[in-house]
Amino acid sequence: MVGPMAAPENSRFTLDNGLRVVLAPDTTAPVVGVSVHYDVGFRSEPEGRTGFAHLFEHLMFQGSESLEKLAHFKIVQSSGGTFNGSTHPDYTDYFEVLPSAALERALFLEADRMRAPKLTQENLANQIDVVKEEIRLNVLNRPYGGFPWILLPPVLYQTFPNAHNGYGDFTDLEQATLDDCAAFFDTYYSPANAVLTVAGDFEPDHARDLIEKHFGDVPHRPAPAKRSFVEPPPSREIRDSHVDPHAPLPALAVGYRMPDPINELDGYLANLVLAGVLTDGDGSRLQQRLVHREPLVTDIGAGAGLFGPFEARDPDTFSVTAIHAPDVSPDRVLAALDEELEKLAATPPEAQELAKVTARWSASLHSEHDRLVSRTLGLGSFELLYGDPSLMYRLADRMAAVTAEDVAAAAKALRPDSRAVLLVEPKNEESK
Amino acid sequence: MSTAAHRTAEEIGRTAGGARPVPPLGVQKAAADLSHVDTTLPNGLRVLSVRKANVPLVEVRLRIPFAGADAMHAANAEVLAETMLTGTARRDRVEIDTELALIGGELSVSVDPERLAINGNALASGLPTLFDVLADALTSASYVDDEVARESARLVERLAVSRTQPRVIAREALLKHCYGDHPVTREIPQAEDVAKVTPEQVRALHSRAVLPRGSVLVLVGDFDPQGVVGEVEKALQGWQSDASAAVLPELPVLSGGDVLLVPRSGAVQSQIRLIGQALPRTDERYAALQLANLAFGGYFSSRLVENIREDKGYTYSAHSGFEFSGSGATVGVDADTANEVTAAAVLETLYELGRIALVPPTEDEVESVRQYAVGSLVTSTASQAGLASQLAALAASGLGVEWLAGHPGRLAAVTVDDVAKAALEFFAPTRFTGVVVGDADSLAPRLAALGGFTVGEPAAS
Numbered sequence: 001m002v003g004p005m006a007a008p009e010n011s012r013f014t015l016d017n018g019l020r021v022v023l024a025p026d027t028t029a030p031v032v033g034v035s036v037h038y039d040v041g042f043r044s045e046p047e048g049r050t051g052f053a054h055l056f057e058h059l060m061f062q063g064s065e066s067l068e069k070l071a072h073f074k075i076v077q078s079s080g081g082t083f084n085g086s087t088h089p090d091y092t093d094y095f096e097v098l099p100s101a102a103l104e105r106a107l108f109l110e111a112d113r114m115r116a117p118k119l120t121q122e123n124l125a126n127q128i129d130v131v132k133e134e135i136r137l138n139v140l141n142r143p144y145g146g147f148p149w150i151l152l153p154p155v156l157y158q159t160f161p162n163a164h165n166g167y168g169d170f171t172d173l174e175q176a177t178l179d180d181c182a183a184f185f186d187t188y189y190s191p192a193n194a195v196l197t198v199a200g201d202f203e204p205d206h207a208r209d210l211i212e213k214h215f216g217d218v219p220h221r222p223a224p225a226k227r228s229f230v231e232p233p234p235s236r237e238i239r240d241s242h243v244d245p246h247a248p249l250p251a252l253a254v255g256y257r258m259p260d261p262i263n264e265l266d267g268y269l270a271n272l273v274l275a276g277v278l279t280d281g282d283g284s285r286l287q288q289r290l291v292h293r294e295p296l297v298t299d300i301g302a303g304a305g306l307f308g309p310f311e312a313r314d315p316d317t318f319s320v321t322a323i324h325a326p327d328v329s330p331d332r333v334l335a336a337l338d339e340e341l342e343k344l345a346a347t348p349p350e351a352q353e354l355a356k357v358t359a360r361w362s363a364s365l366h367s368e369h370d371r372l373v374s375r376t377l378g379l380g381s382f383e384l385l386y387g388d389p390s391l392m393y394r395l396a397d398r399m400a401a402v403t404a405e406d407v408a409a410a411a412k413a414l415r416p417d418s419r420a421v422l423l424v425e426p427k428n429e430e431s432k
Numbered sequence: 433m434s435t436a437a438h439r440t441a442e443e444i445g446r447t448a449g450g451a452r453p454v455p456p457l458g459v460q461k462a463a464a465d466l467s468h469v470d471t472t473l474p475n476g477l478r479v480l481s482v483r484k485a486n487v488p489l490v491e492v493r494l495r496i497p498f499a500g501a502d503a504m505h506a507a508n509a510e511v512l513a514e515t516m517l518t519g520t521a522r523r524d525r526v527e528i529d530t531e532l533a534l535i536g537g538e539l540s541v542s543v544d545p546e547r548l549a550i551n552g553n554a555l556a557s558g559l560p561t562l563f564d565v566l567a568d569a570l571t572s573a574s575y576v577d578d579e580v581a582r583e584s585a586r587l588v589e590r591l592a593v594s595r596t597q598p599r600v601i602a603r604e605a606l607l608k609h610c611y612g613d614h615p616v617t618r619e620i621p622q623a624e625d626v627a628k629v630t631p632e633q634v635r636a637l638h639s640r641a642v643l644p645r646g647s648v649l650v651l652v653g654d655f656d657p658q659g660v661v662g663e664v665e666k667a668l669q670g671w672q673s674d675a676s677a678a679v680l681p682e683l684p685v686l687s688g689g690d691v692l693l694v695p696r697s698g699a700v701q702s703q704i705r706l707i708g709q710a711l712p713r714t715d716e717r718y719a720a721l722q723l724a725n726l727a728f729g730g731y732f733s734s735r736l737v738e739n740i741r742e743d744k745g746y747t748y749s750a751h752s753g754f755e756f757s758g759s760g761a762t763v764g765v766d767a768d769t770a771n772e773v774t775a776a777a778v779l780e781t782l783y784e785l786g787r788i789a790l791v792p793p794t795e796d797e798v799e800s801v802r803q804y805a806v807g808s809l810v811t812s813t814a815s816q817a818g819l820a821s822q823l824a825a826l827a828a829s830g831l832g833v834e835w836l837a838g839h840p841g842r843l844a845a846v847t848v849d850d851v852a853k854a855a856l857e858f859f860a861p862t863r864f865t866g867v868v869v870g871d872a873d874s875l876a877p878r879l880a881a882l883g884g885f886t887v888g889e890p891a892a893s
Contacts (some may be wrong), residue, residue: 029464030462071731078801081811099806101458104458248593285525358535364536370816
């Protein structure tokens with residue numbers, strides 16, 4: 001049976017400069033995780049500056065008032081730790097995981113770049129090159145690069161924040177200026193627009209003192225006003241296609257709008273359960289039918305969020321992606337998908353189907369919480385998006401409470417006349 | 433990006449107080465002692481069970497020695513791994529997935545020339561089901577014709593793609609150059625062999641080679657470590673054989689030699705792969721050699737990375753690390769570079785090998801890598817899954833929890849002099865051989881100038 005998640009004793013407080021702090025002590029292993037989430041992601045980029053939020057994330061590793069270029073990497077590694085950062089639709093995160101003896105160092109590193117990052121012309125030019133190399137590696141020179149997270153949004157969405165490429169166009173990246181960087185930092189990287197999370201092996205009072213010592217004198221600047229990215233759903237099926245010179249087989253992605261992740265959480269969770277019923281494991285409906293029984297596709301997946309769930313505010317995307325043989329038309333795959341959704345809408349799934357999905361979710365959430373990196377980042381993003389870090393520990397129970405009728409309703413809402421279909425065509429294939 | 437008045441970049445990067453000193457490290461606590469049982473069952477299976485109750489999950493790692501000398505072994509083994517969980521005497525593919533899903537579980541199978549590996553996890557409450565499905569697969573996997581045919585076909589497609597990857601080409605060339613036709617060189621089966629695999633061959637391989645004697649099962653999770661051994665013994669009582677699982681023959685000891693330039697016409701990037709003999713974890717000099725390797729090229733702040741990545745920009749990734757096989761070990765040095773700087777990158781790599789041997793790491797360098805080694809061991813074993821994987825690697829070499837618990841102490845005891853001795857003995861450039869894969873027309877004249885290179889395909893197996 002799936003027991004309730006043990007929620008550890010978390011504490012939350014806010015420094016005078018507006019920095020929100022989450023402390024989640026846990027002494028089972030002598031390691032500590034530190035993360036900072038800034039409430040800005042690529043949806044906030046201005047037109048003409050696609051990719052800027054991610055480019056700026058790179059610049060935050062290039063040194064600060066007390067730290068030479070490369071010092072960040074060297075200090076974390078020579079303390080026995082690891083680090084990284086990543087840019088999401090609605091936030092950007094930075095983290096270190098280290099032996100607990102290095103807690104103060106990690107706080108120092110994060111505070112120094114929150115207070116005074118070294119933004120230089122040389123670093124900007126250099127990081128534009130690095131980001132372009134990263135895009136060549138991850139998007140341009142590999143099969144299914146950017147599929148579907150870059151390719152699907154411009155089909156499903158109409159407005160710039162939701163539709164544009166978060167990795168950025170090379171022309172936009174090349175036009176980024178040092179003054180853009182300064183404006184971006186002063187606008188979005190204020191302590192009042194950030195969440196600091198410390199999880200793992202530490203003494204809470206001591207951690208509080210260290211946080212006050214290192215972050216307390218980061219000057220307050222007001223957080224920018226929250227923007228809404230809401231736009232109406234498509235009023236018909238919209239199709240587009242993309243030629244991929246490296247893809248060995250054709251692929252398709254279907255994008256739907258889904259309930260508001262923040263204000264309609266239970267509806268959002270019903271969509272996650274639906275995704276599991278459709279494609280999680282050999283026994284799921286679409287795997288059984290489309291991979292094993294018929295078989296029309298070599299791979300199929302469904303999910304909420306283009307990077308995973310709980311990464312974005314409204315609007316968020318439900319997507320189904322499939323890779324299929326060249327002699328299978330996309331319409332056959334779509335027809336099978338629609339048929340399975342109609343069946344689920346008409347006849348809610350059986351209790352066992354839901355139990356399978358919720359047990360696997362429960363185990364994977366436990367497993368994530370056991371990895372200090374994902375626990376630290378999860379607490380930070382739930383504080384940032386939901387104002388409630390401990391919600392992370394209640395998700396499995398909330399998902400287990402989703403009913404068969406909720407899943408049927410979610411399936412019914414994925415309508416063929418309000419969706420985006422993106423077809424990926426290998427270069428030498430005839431367009432269908 | 434017009435907003436209200438903002439500071440300039442220069443103003444942002446400066447505060448009235450100026451730069452601040454980096455705080456020192458605090459006192460590091462050791463990881464808690466692990467309550468565990470390490471025993472061998474009557475069927476010859478070693479079971480290492482460790483209690484770690486952070487979350488109500490269990491992690492399972494089974495390692496079965498799985499060597500084979502015949503030419504079709506790699507293909508048969510790969511198909512066996514792909515289809516082992518697609519049906520048993522009692523369950524079909526969907527039933528296996530359903531039972532695992534209901535306990536929040538997953539199982540997966542993979543194989544290399546040395547071992548068959550089964551990895552899995554589940555909610556701790558589902559442990560009896562996990563053991564039952566595992567036992568079912570080990571004793572009665574059915575390899576029905578349809579599943580074998582379908583998975584073989586998928587495998588052929590995937591192999592075709594992977595054989596075009598430069599890294600795969602370099603890895604195969606390196607193994608063949610060093611080990612000729614030793615079975616270790618057949619890491620990736622040939623697509624044409626996979627196409628010939630029959631269900632009968634796979635079934636025969638399973639009954640001949642999926643054996644408990646000599647294998648090891650690592651369990652980590654929220655359970656009583658003694659009680660869980662009893663449960664495993666009961667669940668696996670049908671898994672019996674007097675024969676022992678097939679151990680890979682020891683690899684020949686490497687003693688250095690020419691580097692082979694393997695032509696890959698028109699390639700824009702080259703793969704540099706050097707390799708030398710190293711020490712197994714059981715050797716008393718291992719901790720010193722581990723630190724020497726880290727200082728040379730084993731982490732971001734190492735000499736090799738600072739030289740060819742940070743200083744010269746020849747490569748995005750340069751790395752050196754150990755590989756363990758049987759009772760031996762090797763150290764590999766890898767870098768991918770653009771053609772025009774490949775020869776220069778090789779020159780700098782050989783220079784750094786010579787330098788670490790002759791101008792040994794300083795006290796500061798040794799302290800930095802010592803912290804890194806101790807810290808990364810602590811962080812990588814903090815989660816159940818991390819601990820299980822780490823222990824599975826140790827257990828495959830006959831080691832266990834004691835080695836893990838004792839290693840921080842061994843790292844702490846290493847002196848600067850120990851590191852210098854290990855570096856001199858194991859990192860001298862003459863001890864290395866290897867391959868460079870790339871466009872021979874542009875590379876050959878420059879590499880010839882360095883000496884110690886021959887051009888050609890590695891000896892065919």
